[in-house]
Amino acid sequence: MNARPARPAGPARRPSGVREVIRYNWPMYAAGAVTAATGWALARHLPARPAALARAASAGAAALLTTSTLATWHVYDRSELHSYDWLSDLLPDGPGDHLVVCTGLDEASRPVAARYPTARQLVADLYDPALTTEGSIRRARRHAPPAPGTVSARPDALPAATGSLDTVLTVLAAHELRRPADRTALFTEAVRTLRPGGTLLLVEHLRDLANTAAYGPGAWHFQPRATWLRHAAEAGLHPAAERRIATLITAFAFRSPAA
Template sequence: MTTAPPPRRPSGVREVIRYNWPLYAAGVLTAAGGWAAARHLPRPAAVLARAGAATAAAHLAVSTLATWRVYDRSGLHTYDWLPALLPDGPGTHLVVSAGLDEVSRPVSARHPAAHQHIADLYDPALTTEGSIRRARRHVPPAPGSVPARPGALPVGTSSLDTVFAVFAAHELRRPADRRALFAEVARALRPGGALLLVEHLRDGANIAAYGPGAWHFLPRAAWLRHAAEAGLRPAAERRIAGLVTAFTFRSAGG
């Protein structure tokens, strides 16, 4: 069993901005540039430039407020919502990370007697987002993490009660890699075992909050399809802060 080091403050809006600073910088420059350019344009063009600047500023404000609400003010990082999805606890479990592991420590703290494994899927060829590279430089892998591939998790067949994939699976941008991961999860779970999947979804609420950035997320139907292809059935679902969805999928036989 891995030994958890002293807890680190989980990512909030400050860290999200730090990891995604090029996007925020682009938004600020677009808003400021549009407003400055409007001063030198004829009236019709100036109105359009100011409207574009206002839209960019509003998008920045709304997305930052949404991020603060989810990551700083909700119970997302406390895992108080976990018993509703895993009433019997996680048992022997695997935490799947795609470069930023903020799951293993709080879960281990809540369930110190549960045996924990950590699989690190980080691979610059698979997890291509610059934000992941910046986050990884800031938050190194947890002690006991084992490098892994979507189609090769470092655990035995039917050896796990639970697999945690929290904000990790969507970082696999190729559908084939996600399908491989779900198939591996199904292989590793005991009969009736659970996959706990936590993700933002590409839905109305997230599009309203994050605009075009919501296309980085997958729609609910895509996750249900991946689970069904792997033989995992939906068992429970919970919305956190109105913008994050936690699913429990169960393997057959339970």
């Protein structure tokens, strides 16, 4: 199935920064703030040892709120992530005919289209409310609905003809496919749609030491580096380039076999 090109309509929306991330995830931030305040307040009325534990819990919650907020600000407001200056390191010739894959929140299609205005672009949204149940995604979609021309799709049925694309881009989206079978299907479909020597560009937070230090248990929402490498290998893709962005983001360029 072919889709018509999706191009930016009107002024580009401001990409998500720390303000939007807090807006989308406000229940978690509120829970952290309540935990910190409650622990500190309870400590005043408890015996010495329980009071020390309550203060420790309060301090831990406050520290996690602080580090995660600062990390988010650094990545989304201060780094080169949203400028896409890093893209030329991974795609020196540009994305060519490309498909942007998102899972509820698309923040890649507009800046990529603006940077490469002559490239043909398609946009596929894999959002499935029955599977993507996080409240943050629902709130994000209300704030930033899909761009005009976006096609609803499934991981096993991307809206592009076989061998029709130079690049498939998935930016901070693939980790929302929580079922391994869906991630496998996405990689398999990417290979189907790519021309020989085409590129699957995957950009993700990883479940690694840096993200765990910044986000604590929240880093378990991400996948380890080994998971993405395994999915690529199973689909017949090989790593062609890799780049870190603001320490906490990793961009992979996986190449399909040449003819």
